Amino acid sequence: MRISVIGCGYLGAVHAATLASMGHDVVGIDTDESKVRLLSRGVAPFYEPGLEELLAHTTAQGTLRFSRDFSETSGADVHFLCVGTPQSKTGDGADLGYLLAATQELRRHARAGSLVVGKSTVPVGTVDVLGDLLAERGDLLLAWNPEFLRQGTAVKDSLVPDRLVYGAEGPQEKRAVEMLDAVYAPLLGAGVPRIVCNFATAELIKSAANAYLATKLSFINAMGELCDAAGADVVALSEAMGLDPRIGARYLHAGLGFGGGCLPKDIRSLRTQAGSLGVTALEDWMGSVDTINREQRARSVSLAADLLGGSVAGRQVTVLGAAFKPDTDDIRDSPAMDVAMRLVEAGAHVTVTDPKAINNAWLRFPQMRFETKPLAALDGAELVVLATEWDEFCRLDPAVAGKLVRRRLLLDTRNALDADSWAAEGWTVAGLGVPGRRPRARAAAGQPTSV
Numbered sequence: 151m152r153i154s155v156i157g158c159g160y161l162g163a164v165h166a167a168t169l170a171s172m173g174h175d176v177v178g179i180d181t182d183e184s185k186v187r188l189l190s191r192g193v194a195p196f197y198e199p200g201l202e203e204l205l206a207h208t209t210a211q212g213t214l215r216f217s218r219d220f221s222e223t224s225g226a227d228v229h230f231l232c233v234g235t236p237q238s239k240t241g242d243g244a245d246l247g248y249l250l251a252a253t254q255e256l257r258r259h260a261r262a263g264s265l266v267v268g269k270s271t272v273p274v275g276t277v278d279v280l281g282d283l284l285a286e287r288g289d290l291l292l293a294w295n296p297e298f299l300r301q302g303t304a305v306k307d308s309l310v311p312d313r314l315v316y317g318a319e320g321p322q323e324k325r326a327v328e329m330l331d332a333v334y335a336p337l338l339g340a341g342v343p344r345i346v347c348n349f350a351t352a353e354l355i356k357s358a359a360n361a362y363l364a365t366k367l368s369f370i371n372a373m374g375e376l377c378d379a380a381g382a383d384v385v386a387l388s389e390a391m392g393l394d395p396r397i398g399a400r401y402l403h404a405g406l407g408f409g410g411g412c413l414p415k416d417i418r419s420l421r422t423q424a425g426s427l428g429v430t431a432l433e434d435w436m437g438s439v440d441t442i443n444r445e446q447r448a449r450s451v452s453l454a455a456d457l458l459g460g461s462v463a464g465r466q467v468t469v470l471g472a473a474f475k476p477d478t479d480d481i482r483d484s485p486a487m488d489v490a491m492r493l494v495e496a497g498a499h500v501t502v503t504d505p506k507a508i509n510n511a512w513l514r515f516p517q518m519r520f521e522t523k524p525l526a527a528l529d530g531a532e533l534v535v536l537a538t539e540w541d542e543f544c545r546l547d548p549a550v551a552g553k554l555v556r557r558r559l560l561l562d563t564r565n566a567l568d569a570d571s572w573a574a575e576g577w578t579v580a581g582l583g584v585p586g587r588r589p590r591a592r593a594a595a596g597q598p599t600s601v
């Protein structure tokens with residue numbers, strides 16, 4: 151099929167490349183000239199494992215191209231809206247300005263009978279607003295197909311998704327579903343489940359999924375606070391809980407909490423939606439999830455001060471990690487950068503290192519020093535803070551690191567390192583929710599776990 155993808159950021163570029171790899175003829179449209187220039191050469195404008203190979207292949211074989219010119223959408227049968235819906239500057243709701251602008255442009259160029267499909271994450275009711283905009287044309291179809299990919303595994307998540315959700319309604323429903331089935335034929339053929347529902351349900355499925363993940367994370371982090379107060383160990387607690395298949399171990403990893411361009415803004419948007427629709431229990435709930443999450447950043451900074459004898463002022467602190475999670479260069483609402491900034495504000499001299507996110511971070515945070523090599527970043531540190539659990543940091547040799555630092559103090563905010571081996575090299579290791587820090591227990595399948 152001929153497809154246009156409007157908005158080629160972390161979501162759209164991956165979506166465009168994976169659709170092209172499935173055999174579709176795809177044009178990606180973005181207003182950002184530098185992004186379009188890079189993508190057109192088959193170069194990814196951000197770090198996402200597997201994307202560059204896919205882009206290089208599909209642009210070279212001619213099934214994928216990029217443009218700033220909206221008129222290029224006129225040949226497409228299906229258009230995917232993938233522009234940003236960031237938190238609005240005036241409140242916690244979503245800023246729909248990019249989505250409205252893109253829809254208006256598309257209305258001018260899309261050919262009769264083509265299908266407009268939203269993938270951006272939106273507050274419930276947005277599709278109706280876009281539907282009204284498109285209705286002025288009278289010959290375009292509309293569907294909503296929220297996206298669930300995660301950065302860092304976005305290519306795999308797009309090629310092997312857990313499910314496909316189609317929001318479709320009214321007299322257009324049958325045709326919209328047929329067209330989406332044709333787009334996703336290889337995935338459906340491989341057995342990916344498909345759920346067809348109305349617009350409001352499709353919008354809310356996406357919000358609910360992110361809110362649930364965030365809830366799980368804030369729950370375990372609140373339990374971590376309780377563990378700190380009670381002398382218990384949240385790592386063992388989480389592991390034991392996660393072995394119950396009704397609970398599951400994923401998104402139960404306690405530590406610094408969640409960040410990124412999705413979960414934080416999406417729970418705030420859901421909070422606003424719940425408030426405006428009078429569901430105050432959910433509004434309060436989302437508020438608590440957000441508050442607990444933010445508290446992990448403050449707790450980390452106060453633990454850093456405790457480790458340094460009460461204050462970080464004037465101390466040399468190395469923060470391992472800038473990205474909001476491993477395997478991405480994205481620093482949007484990054485817990486790591488938040489902690490680094492709070493340490494700077496408390497008077498510390500902060501050096502940050504990250505395998506991929508330094509280029510995004512150094513322009514925005516001139517108050518700190520950046521190093522691309524972790525060993526160089528450790529030089530002279532009085533405290534090391536692990537804030538993003540990149541493999542490269544988890545593999546650091548505590549003996550080698552110990553020779554570079556001034557003091558062997560480690561705050562592992564992700565509870566990701568093997569505390570025993572660091573302690574064996576003379577390091578004092580602290581973490582969130584692990585007051586009497588013990589090594590992480592790893593349950594072997596079928597064997598009893600002792601912690």
Ligand SMILES: NC(=O)c1ccc[n+]([C@@H]2O[C@H](COP(=O)([O-])OP(=O)(O)OC[C@H]3O[C@@H](n4cnc5c(N)ncnc54)[C@H](O)[C@@H]3O)[C@@H](O)[C@H]2O)c1
Pocket residue numbers: 156157158159160161162179180181182185232233234235236248251252269270271272297298299300301411412
């Ligand atoms: N990042 C993810 O992992 C992910 C996953 C699922 C859903 N989402 C949702 O997808 C949407 C996009 O997120 P993102 O992370 O890709 O954002 P992003 O900021 O990385 O990308 C948005 C892109 O849209 C472009 N753009 C803005 N206005 C435009 C216009 N009028 N016409 C064409 N292009 C325009 C921007 O230049 C940018 O490249 C959001 O609603 C987000 O919540 C994101």
Ligand SMILES: O=c1ccn([C@@H]2O[C@H](COP(=O)(O)OP(=O)(O)O[C@H]3O[C@H](CO)[C@@H](O)[C@H](O)[C@H]3O)[C@@H](O)[C@H]2O)c(=O)[nH]1
Pocket residue numbers: 271297298299300301302360363367400401402403404405406407408409410411412413416474475476
């Ligand atoms: O056990 C865990 C798992 C994750 N995180 C943190 O949670 C945040 C979000 O992680 P993840 O969900 O893997 O990344 P995203 O790429 O933000 O993906 C989320 O947001 C996307 C955008 O809406 C959705 O499409 C995905 O389904 C949803 O997982 C990161 O800061 C992680 O460090 C933890 O602290 N502990």
